[in-house]
Amino acid sequence: MQYTAEFLTKIYRDLYSVRVFEEKQVELYALGKVPGHIHSGIGEEGSCTGVMATRKEGDFVKISHRPVGAGLLAGTPLETMFAELMGRVGGNALGLGGVLHMTSLEKGMVGFSGTLGCDAPVAVGAGLTIQMNGTDNVSYVFYGDGTSNRGPVHEAMNLAAIWKLPVLFVCNNNQYAISTPTSFSSPVPNPGADRAAGYGMPSRVADGTDPLSVYEAAQELVDYIRAGNGPAVLECKMCRMRGHFEGDQQKYRDLSVVEQWKDQDCVAKMEKYLIDNEVLTAEEIAAIRGEVAAKMDAAIALAEQSPEPTPEDLYRNLYAE
Ligand SMILES: Cc1ncc(C[n+]2csc(CCOP(=O)(O)OP(=O)(O)O)c2C)c(N)n1
Numbered sequence: 509m510q511y512t513a514e515f516l517t518k519i520y521r522d523l524y525s526v527r528v529f530e531e532k533q534v535e536l537y538a539l540g541k542v543p544g545h546i547h548s549g550i551g552e553e554g555s556c557t558g559v560m561a562t563r564k565e566g567d568f569v570k571i572s573h574r575p576v577g578a579g580l581l582a583g584t585p586l587e588t589m590f591a592e593l594m595g596r597v598g599g600n601a602l603g604l605g606g607v608l609h610m611t612s613l614e615k616g617m618v619g620f621s622g623t624l625g626c627d628a629p630v631a632v633g634a635g636l637t638i639q640m641n642g643t644d645n646v647s648y649v650f651y652g653d654g655t656s657n658r659g660p661v662h663e664a665m666n667l668a669a670i671w672k673l674p675v676l677f678v679c680n681n682n683q684y685a686i687s688t689p690t691s692f693s694s695p696v697p698n699p700g701a702d703r704a705a706g707y708g709m710p711s712r713v714a715d716g717t718d719p720l721s722v723y724e725a726a727q728e729l730v731d732y733i734r735a736g737n738g739p740a741v742l743e744c745k746m747c748r749m750r751g752h753f754e755g756d757q758q759k760y761r762d763l764s765v766v767e768q769w770k771d772q773d774c775v776a777k778m779e780k781y782l783i784d785n786e787v788l789t790a791e792e793i794a795a796i797r798g799e800v801a802a803k804m805d806a807a808i809a810l811a812e813q814s815p816e817p818t819p820e821d822l823y824r825n826l827y828a829e
Pocket of ligand 1: 547573574622623624625651652653654655656682684685686748752
């Protein structure tokens, strides 16, 4: 596929922004500024970057617990995300939801349930809304390889397929569900893509460490969905580079395998591609990195100025006005 320099630069900026968000999460958590715990998505940014590049106005998105930085590609303001992460009232849920409940309804980001798998039926509901409104929008739902085994995911796929709803199921296969390798929980090698046939849906497997490979596969499926053909499944393969949570000792896996995946780092590979193809120079890449880092720091500073919620805030937003 031929790309413009503008498109490739946008992809890189998005990819690197999600990376820095993920790094900042780890940093803020280590400083004790995050109530609860986080799930770092470092190394997994290629998937959401490639998929979200196919998104347009009016689409719905359900991100997952990893990488949460995907929310910024859906248009959630950075300072809102950092405020929610740090439990401040400036967050989308007044800081009461925390990192697992990033939402931005006005941007089509329809929340995230801590009960894994239960997002898929909600995404199908969003797909039904689109169908009833008669637009060519898409409802995207991200989930992990472990989550792919849950009943609600299969019920959602079945309903979406029967009713030909515009849903793109995106399975991020990072090889593990906490300590359980995919091979222990799935009878097929591609727990996302191989399940699609059972519901008559098309599927693609993409290299989740390459946002362009993801984009090409996603675009093909999204074109199919926007044309009114019904749902599809995209599986992105990658490695979870850090523990399931910060402080996870990872006794259950051979960390030398993780070391090998470092050669496949999505950010480093994209930078090499841009330089080799004379899209950007090393200096231009450094300038983008600087801009992104400055934006993140400014958003964190703003979020930190936001106060913590009060007990009275518990009673706000209970009912729609
Ligand atoms: C229904 C349900 N069961 C268990 C959990 C606890 N849990 C949180 S993350 C996680 C692992 C999920 O694995 P996967 O879907 O592969 O995503 P990953 O964490 O690897 O990104 C589990 C079991 C949960 N949140 N919800």
